[in-house]
Amino acid sequence: MEIAIIALFIVSIALIAFSYSQRDPMKDVEQELETLQLSAMQEIYKLKKKMTVLEEELLETNLVIRKSKQNDINQKIAKQILSKYNNGMSAEAIAKAEHVSVEDVNTIIKDNEKVLV
Incomplete structure (x- = not known):
């Protein structure tokens, strides 16, 4: 019996x-x-870091495109468009008179709304 207990103890260790x-x-x-x-x-x-870099680049290119569109239209023409708009002419009539697109006329008017008010 003692041998069995010792053997079980050794096996457990x-x-x-x-x-x-x-x-x-x-x-x-x-x-x-x-x-x-x-x-x-x-x-x-x-990926988040790359996204922020790409967003910044995209914003910069959008700003450059927007500025280049405004630079295409002469400042003198822009002033004439604004004065005609203040006199009550429609955007379509102004576009036809100044030989520019209606979108350009609307863009100039929107960009200068603060000045007009």
Whole structure:
């Protein structure tokens, strides 16, 4: 009986030592998940950074395009358009008289609404 108890005690110590030496598969999964989560967060950060750079570039190009459209129309013509608009002419009539598009006339009027009021 004593031999059986000693043998079981030795087997239990051996099993405990064996369990500590084995790697826990859950820890491996947890580490992989953490690594995946960190890499995903890094990718999201990089993408957000790229998006802000692209948005800034897009805004800059929009401003340049808008300025170039306004520069196409002479300042003198713009003043004439505004004075005709103040006198009550319609945008279509102004466009026909000044040989510009109705969109350009509306753009000039919108851009100068604060001045007109």
